[in-house]
Amino acid sequence: MQVIEAIEARRSIRKFKDKPVSQEQLTKLLEAARLAPSAMNAQPWRFKIVNDKADIEWLSGSPTRGQKWVAGASAVIICCADLTRFLEDAKAAVRFLRDNAVLPPEMQAGVENFVQNAENAPEEVLRGAAGMNCAIALTQMMLRAVELGLGTCWIGMYDEEALRQRFALPENMAVTTLLAVGHPDESPASRPRKELREIILA
Numbered sequence: 001m002q003v004i005e006a007i008e009a010r011r012s013i014r015k016f017k018d019k020p021v022s023q024e025q026l027t028k029l030l031e032a033a034r035l036a037p038s039a040m041n042a043q044p045w046r047f048k049i050v051n052d053k054a055d056i057e058w059l060s061g062s063p064t065r066g067q068k069w070v071a072g073a074s075a076v077i078i079c080c081a082d083l084t085r086f087l088e089d090a091k092a093a094v095r096f097l098r099d100n101a102v103l104p105p106e107m108q109a110g111v112e113n114f115v116q117n118a119e120n121a122p123e124e125v126l127r128g129a130a131g132m133n134c135a136i137a138l139t140q141m142m143l144r145a146v147e148l149g150l151g152t153c154w155i156g157m158y159d160e161e162a163l164r165q166r167f168a169l170p171e172n173m174a175v176t177t178l179l180a181v182g183h184p185d186e187s188p189a190s191r192p193r194k195e196l197r198e199i200i201l202a
């Protein structure tokens with residue numbers, strides 16, 4: 001399958017067959033996530049795989065603001081960002097670049113300043129930056145899922161604290177998104193998209 005074919009075929013799937021997604025398939029999705037690019041190559045994503053039926057049923061209630069369809073998923077991947085390691089790994093990358101004279105000297109100060117700003121930024125800013133990295137990993141999983149014949153749906157509405165308690169997620173793990181995964185039991189038509197002319201700035 002060509003990348004463009006996966007991009008065009010992908011849909012948000014909210015109806016799944018009652019058939020488990022194998023560990024091998026989940027590993028393939030996670031492998032696609034693992035290879036995603038990230039700022040300073042910090043790779044802040046951490047994944048909690050939920051495939052226990054009772055947990056998935058629980059997720060379909062108030063933890064996802066009542067998204068009942070979630071109960072039909074075979075697995076839900078909770079994508080977190082390790083905010084502590086995100087900064088540490090970014091700083092280590094900057095040190096590496098400096099120590100190995102990889103960056104031209106005129107760029108070094110700018111990069112160090114960028115990381116310093118991130119360190120002093122409010123947590124929300126850090127969450128936003130880490131979340132952006134996680135979104136790429138999630139997107140790679142969604143496209144790989146198409147290739148594997150699986151369906152996915154991004155879940156952006158959730159109660160982070162409820163998830164933290166249920167799955168014992170440490171405080172520094174920011175939940176950035178959930179991904180429902182399963183064998184599709186619907187083939188929705190493509191959803192509307194803006195025309196190119198609407199999204200390209202003059």
Ligand SMILES: Cc1cc2nc3c(=O)[nH]c(=O)nc-3n(C[C@H](O)[C@H](O)[C@H](O)COP(=O)(O)O)c2cc1C
Binds near residue numbers: 067153191
């Ligand atoms: C950041 C983000 C958050 C989303 N949150 C939800 C959600 O909570 N529940 C849901 O059913 N779909 C959610 N979606 C899926 C979108 O509704 C869907 O991608 C959009 O309507 C386009 O449809 P398509 O994915 O089939 O092309 C989300 C998608 C993104 C990218």
